[in-house]
Amino acid sequence: MRYLIMMNLPAATFDYTHQExxxxxxxxxxxxxxxxxxxxxxxxxxxxxxxxxxxxxAKLIHADANGLPNTDGVFAESKEFLAGFWVIDVASPERxxxxxxxxxxxxxxxxxxxxxxxxxxxVMSGGSNNE
Amino acid sequence: xxxxxxxxxxERLLREIAPQTLGALVRRAGxxxxxxxxxxxxxxxxxxxxxxxxxxVNTRGWLFRVANRRLQDNTxxxxxxxxxxxxxxxxxxxxxxxxxxxxxxxxxxTLILLFMCCHASLSPASAIALTLRAVGGLATAEIAxxxxxxxxxxxxxxxxAKHSIxxxxxxxxxxxxxxxxxxxxxVLHVLxxxxxxGYSSSxxxxxxxxxxxxxxxxxxxxxxxxxxxxxxxxxxxxLMLLTHARRLARTGPIGELIPLDEQDRLLWDRAMIEExxxxxxxxxxxxxxxPYQLQAAIAALHSEADSTARTDWPQILALYVLLLRMSGSxxxxxxxxxxxxxxxxxxxxxxxxxxxxxxxxxxxxxxxDAVRAHFYQMAGxxxxxxxxxxxxxxxxxxxxxxxxxxxxxAQLGERNSRVLP
Numbered sequence: 001m002r003y004l005i006m007m008n009l010p011a012a013t014f015d016y017t018h019q020e021x022x023x024x025x026x027x028x029x030x031x032x033x034x035x036x037x038x039x040x041x042x043x044x045x046x047x048x049x050x051x052x053x054x055x056x057x058a059k060l061i062h063a064d065a066n067g068l069p070n071t072d073g074v075f076a077e078s079k080e081f082l083a084g085f086w087v088i089d090v091a092s093p094e095r096x097x098x099x100x101x102x103x104x105x106x107x108x109x110x111x112x113x114x115x116x117x118x119x120x121x122x123v124m125s126g127g128s129n130n131e
Numbered sequence: 132x133x134x135x136x137x138x139x140x141x142e143r144l145l146r147e148i149a150p151q152t153l154g155a156l157v158r159r160a161g162x163x164x165x166x167x168x169x170x171x172x173x174x175x176x177x178x179x180x181x182x183x184x185x186x187x188v189n190t191r192g193w194l195f196r197v198a199n200r201r202l203q204d205n206t207x208x209x210x211x212x213x214x215x216x217x218x219x220x221x222x223x224x225x226x227x228x229x230x231x232x233x234x235x236x237x238x239x240x241t242l243i244l245l246f247m248c249c250h251a252s253l254s255p256a257s258a259i260a261l262t263l264r265a266v267g268g269l270a271t272a273e274i275a276x277x278x279x280x281x282x283x284x285x286x287x288x289x290x291x292a293k294h295s296i297x298x299x300x301x302x303x304x305x306x307x308x309x310x311x312x313x314x315x316x317x318v319l320h321v322l323x324x325x326x327x328x329g330y331s332s333s334x335x336x337x338x339x340x341x342x343x344x345x346x347x348x349x350x351x352x353x354x355x356x357x358x359x360x361x362x363x364x365x366x367x368x369x370l371m372l373l374t375h376a377r378r379l380a381r382t383g384p385i386g387e388l389i390p391l392d393e394q395d396r397l398l399w400d401r402a403m404i405e406e407x408x409x410x411x412x413x414x415x416x417x418x419x420x421x422p423y424q425l426q427a428a429i430a431a432l433h434s435e436a437d438s439t440a441r442t443d444w445p446q447i448l449a450l451y452v453l454l455l456r457m458s459g460s461x462x463x464x465x466x467x468x469x470x471x472x473x474x475x476x477x478x479x480x481x482x483x484x485x486x487x488x489x490x491x492x493x494x495x496x497x498x499x500d501a502v503r504a505h506f507y508q509m510a511g512x513x514x515x516x517x518x519x520x521x522x523x524x525x526x527x528x529x530x531x532x533x534x535x536x537x538x539x540x541a542q543l544g545e546r547n548s549r550v551l552p
Contacts, residue, residue: 046281
């Protein structure tokens with residue numbers, strides 16, 4: 001079963017706040033994350049992983065009447081923004097939730113768990129790319 | 132020289148002889164993991180060299196020698212002198228070296244491999260992957276393509292599966308009579324799941340995907356060759372053939388799902404149906420009717436009919452009653468309810484479904500909603516049918532199925548609005 005695990009950060013400052021973290025805290029955070037990724041890799045559960053740049057550089061596009069891209073700034077109303085995501089292939093939903101909980105509890109400032117909201121979505125299958 | 136057909140022929144040949152060679156290697160090295168890795172290297176060499184140099188007269192001997200050399204190299208670099216001496220001693224005795232024309236235990240070896248790869252200690256996903264590689268002779272990349280995961284992920288999964296086997300203490304031997312029935316059940320279950328995986332995902336852009344259903348049939352054929360008298364092996368092979376025969380009719384041009392009652396039955400593969408049906412009497416005559424034979428018998432009844440209306444539903448219902456008594460699985464109960472509805476009408480079927488709407492059964496499963504929707508439609512209650520089609524569409528994980536369910540709901544909705552003023 002495939003799941004998309006989305007790491008959502010609160011958009012209070014509308015940017016990654018980790019730039020203000022103590023170096024040791026940032027290191028602990030990235031170490032914990034890389035440990036998780038190694039575990040997923042070793043278990044043959046990792047399908048893909050991507051980290052996204054700051055939402056400051058995000059653009060919202062609407063097609064105009066001619067189908068051409070009309071560029072707005074960022075989507076200011078959102079309470080959270082997507083910082084990165086994993087696609088995993090696991091044996092059960094429980095395993096997906098377990099992994100999401102590890103993501104949620106990644107250490108933040110002072111080594112305290114961030115307990116950030118993590119969204120888990122089942123990925124559909126069987127679709128053809130030429131549809 | 133390097134024509135696609137030659138490459139294809141060599142690929143097929145390698146897949147066929149890979150498990151026999153692996154069996155001999157495991158017997159000799161005593162380590163499944165190492166032997167399997169060594170064989171993979173030999174297979175890659177063969178696939179690269181044979182199209183240029185030609186296929187050697189003794190193909191298995193060639194593979195065995197190359198893989199064996201690799202094993203010895205590994206042993207050397209591991210610096211495990213003791214093991215190397217053991218290998219050398221075995222070489223000298225010649226006891227474990229298959230002579231070029233004497234692979235007398237090859238059948239047993241392939242069977243033992245199958246038992247090992249489908250060991251109950253492995254998760255189904257691991258067992259399927261390992262079976263495809265060790266018994267099916269597929270490359271890791273091909274297996275990864277079948278499951279749409281990166282090659283590295285699949286390599287890791289296979290490697291873990293091999294270690295689990297080692298951890299479970301499974302040595303290379305034929306299971307004792309007492310364990311054999313369980314071991315065989317496990318093998319058939321893995322092959323059945325492999326087939327189902329392929330069956331549910333094979334359509335549309337699947338061209339470059341490894342055809343899991345075809346691989347499952349190939350490996351089940353091997354199992355049938357090894358155990359020609361086992362009625363459930365025959366039953367499973369017949370079930371696969373009778374189901375696979377409908378593959379061209381099951382999906383439309385853009386991969387859309389076409390249900391049994393709307394399929395163009397002229398697209399069914401008659402030769403494959405005949406082969407499946409021919410296997411059945413032999414299986415049923417051997418007594419001890421098992422779940423695969425029953426399912427195959429049901430599939431055979433469908434294959435005889437030229438439409439859903441002219442299908443022998445009473446006979447299918449009788450077989451489902453037997454199957455239900457045997458397995459008690461909720462999915463079997465759901466299929467039983469469909470057959471019962473075709474015989475006794477939708478109200479009766481809807482009553483049967485009530486019992487399946489329970490937490491330890493199919494509650495919340497999209498299939499329950501989808502079947503309910505069909506029954507409501509048959510009963511003329513389009514409003515309930517639409518609601519259940521929509522619920523099912525929300526819950527399914529399959530894109531073609533979702534598209535089909537949304538379309539059904541929309542068609543009924545359109546019909547309803549036309550009736551209204």
